[in-house]
């Protein structure tokens with residue numbers, strides 16, 4: 475057993491996250507001559523989009539019929555996780571391996587402190603505790619998936635859209651035999667095409683956006699032909715498989731007990747408000763996602779200044795063109811600095827890594843070094859997945875919002891009525907966001923429920939001002955759930971110094 479202590483590794487630059495942004499930042503910082511360590515809880519670099527498959531062989535198909543899936547790793551145009559993404563990931567992993575950066579992979583970071591102008595990072599890996607002392611820190615922790623709650627969303631068989639990409643990429647399997655794909659944004663077509671390529675059946679795509687919303691995004695997409703081609707490939711696969719697509723529709727309810735049996739879907743207006751009759755679709759899996767929220771745990775913990783920007787996923791740290799935050803020596807890169815997608819993440823990682831190696835401090839501003847092209851495509855995609863207030867207003871009182879602590883939308887509204895006007899107050903009233911995920915899954919929706927209750931409005935401009943006042947959950951350790959034994963290690967009670975009793 476570990477003794478709970480880890481001698482800190484001293485470096486110039488520590489990078490948290492080895493996705494497109496973090497790995498690129500580490501490579502750039504090394505190229506500029508810095509001593510660099512890069513930490514990721516995944517056991518290989520690549521992040522979400524360029525994730526390395528975790529299993530040497532595919533897991534058996536759920537269906538006992540002969541396995542219709544292609545060879546793992548073969549390029550199946552359009553399948554999420556195969557082909558070009560695999561190659562980009564392999565190239566990034568090779569570049570990182572030869573960069574000179576020390577990779578600490580499979581390490582879950584649970585604490586980051588700013589002490590005396592330096593950063594102290596603590597994590598837990600397979601070999602026990604890990605400690606890093608760094609002059610500068612690049613945070614590239616990506617995003618969390620957002621699901622707008624509906625009746626039955628916690629039924630087994632309901633899976634996040636982004637989580638489904640992990641099943642497809644890392645475990646080479648589909649979430650069920652017959653899956654409904656629902657939510658908003660480009661992951662809908664990517665996931666549907668991926669499921670089809672893995673031999674699964676897609677019962678339909680339920681898209682919150684209308685055709686007109688997609689047409690508005692086309693000019694931006696046309697500026698990145700490779701991405702446009704990828705999207706066209708996904709859509710072609712969906713069309714070939716005869717998958718019905720319901721635009722401007724959303725999931726109203728999931729039916730089932732121990733397993734998912736059917737999903738009720740119905741039309742919505744342009745704001746996302748349910749309108750019109752529903753239809754039930756028999757499925758054993760629902761892959762659903764309403765966009766991504768920037769991962770701000772570390773920047774909140776370090777008390778950097780943040781801003782609320784609905785079109786870039788919500789709250790994120792304020793940063794200048796090089797990713798410099800309002801805390802000296804602290805940089806952000808990639809989607810955790812506002813969701814803009816993988817290409818923008820690479821560019822912002824390169825800028826942040828180089829700046830961190832040079833030790834420059836650009837001061838707080840906006841931009842994040844994404845580059846105009848990356849920003850325009852990423853911004854167009856982010857707009858498609860921006861949270862729709864009317865959809866959140868329609869969450870029924872009895873629907874659970876915080877699944878870790880079982881807190882319903884009604885309990886959040888009651889807390890607001892009783893005087894909780896910021897997110898932390900509301901958390902104290904009912905424990906929303908206090909569970910193992912520390913609010914990663916629920917705090918964005920909870921903030922929106924509060925803003926709507928406080929203002930009675932559903933227009934984004936009014937709500938954005940209210941969201942700014944409501945704020946974010948205060949960052950706290952542990953950043954990730956870690957076994958207490960691994961943090962404190964083993965000790966002997968006899969070694970604990972006991973002060974002599976005070977004289978009477």
Ligand SMILES: Cc1cc2nc3c(=O)[nH]c(=O)nc-3n(C[C@H](O)[C@H](O)[C@H](O)COP(=O)(O)OP(=O)(O)OC[C@H]3O[C@@H](n4cnc5c(N)ncnc54)[C@H](O)[C@@H]3O)c2cc1C
Nearest residue numbers: 491493494495514515521522523583616636808809815816
């Ligand atoms: C689950 C998921 C699946 C996605 N799938 C696709 C897809 O199929 N196609 C697509 O175009 N886009 C996809 N996206 C969006 C795309 O991944 C991003 O735009 C892009 O990866 C952003 O790169 P990044 O480096 O900023 O973040 P990421 O790629 O998310 O990398 C962040 C890294 O930080 C690590 N990390 C976070 N916190 C900690 C911690 N406390 N300790 C240690 N490590 C930590 C994570 O393990 C992760 O590897 C997906 C996003 C998510 C969340």
